[in-house]
Amino acid sequence: MTSFSTNELIAAYLSRQIRDDDLCFVGVGTNGRAFTLAVGIPLAAVRLAQMRHAPGAAVYWGNLLEPDLSVIPESFTQDAFTRWEAAACPPDTGTKCDMLARRRFDVSFNSAAQLDRFGNMNITAIGDYRAPKVRLVGSLAQPEHFAFVRRPILLMDLDKRSFVERVDFITSAGHLSGGDSRRQAGLGEGGPHLVVTDKAVFDFAEDTRAMRLRSLHPGVTRDEVLSSMGFEPVIPDTIPETTAPNAEELTTIRKTIDPNRILLKV
């Protein structure tokens, strides 16, 4: 078997979640590992999907609709964003907000400081909202993603501090307290669909809407996963292994999509 990195495993796995003609939201921000999770892996995944089975898949990135993923910028300073070629660049961010509210997005890629059993997420404050231990960035369009996007996908490293029984602040309402509480609150279809981590993949049980272990990455044990979480997810009787990338996917990622290891760097 060909060897591969965890980032390559995740990128290839995600690319198989992208369907033809999906419109996918990808964020713009941050650096280091957070950049890889929020920007690098998602861009690589959508590009791989475009090249293999989903030529009609598109990205909304920053305020660029369908930026050219065959030439992804290799430096992420302002001018690289300004010059990235795209099909459309609407006059302000309000257009993207309208598209979100009208449910035009199929997939979004999200990360959070905290995520709980029912997929509620927090990027606003750790501790008490009015006197927080850590004030985070606020909300951006993360509430919109969970409210309106069909299949939001969370991309986070598995960690006890991030995977908590209950988030300190619900920035984005996921499946709230489970069952049909999301619908009761007035939200439509949607909410977090998959949680892809460096150790395992999770989804949400159809009835309780609680986070459920879906697959373990090759070489990772169930106990390793559980010891990295602040709550116990639903564990099915048999746990499959996350499908490894094949040789062709790996070659495409390494030779064509990310030859200089910018997107999947750290």
Place this chain on the structure above:
Amino acid sequence: MKDKLTTLEKALAPVISGSSLMLGGSLLRRPPNAAVRHLIRSGVRDLTVMSWAGTTAVDLLAAADAIRRWEGIYVGMFNYGLAPNFRRGVENGRIEVRDFSETAMVARLRAAAQGLPFLPIRTLFGSDIARVNPEQIRSFSCPFTGETLQAIAAAETDFTLIHGYAGDKYGNVQWPVVRDTDDMDQPMAAAAKRLIVTVEKIIPHEEVRKQPSLTYIPGNWVEAIVEVPFGAHPAACDTLYDEDDRQMSDYVARSRTVEGAESYLAEFVHGVPDHTTYLEKVGGAAALATLDVRMGD
């Protein structure tokens, strides 16, 4: 048409302690930093500040302890991490925050632009953003369908401060054909009561008239316009100059402590009498030329 070209000092004189202020720009694009440094020098305090994705401008005001309340979608330093002074201000209770998601903030701006008290959204059901803010986010029943919607109060501020690319002395501000449009400056201008703009360059009105479709802020809406080259420094003005990594890193590093942030303000805000001296202080023409991203245009 009325000549509205003036100085930072005159344009910002009406902004007094206790004012509410909408700040333009998004992430590291065009925050009105020169205007904000001037406000800090003038000693205004107790501001209610609103922003889209706020970075340097909001954090500088927080460093100067000039913010009483902030309302918006984000404050951080983009790829430079959390906003150190804003974060400290919120954590120690000096800054009250009211978070709004993007569709909520868009609704607030459009409501203000239309002279309406609110506009509805259906984003924040189940979110604590709505739970903690009954003053500005309230559920109501749609008079047509009976569906529950959320009314989001209009974003009314005393002043709106925007940094733009180029404008004429009458306050008509134009954007370039190719630019990074990920911001809400135009809707903010449309929502403004008293709109003060700074621009990189004052251009002849004759040039503006030839391409009026590029005017995103009509002078008709503007109270004062000021020419402030590198007015977004140390952040970027897309198509003209990039963010100044050296200055951004220095600011963030020093801002890890209150004393460090104070030393930054003493050196780059209070220690320089005006924007021209500030530009000299950060390295002058030679240093600024390294940030230039114009491609022969």
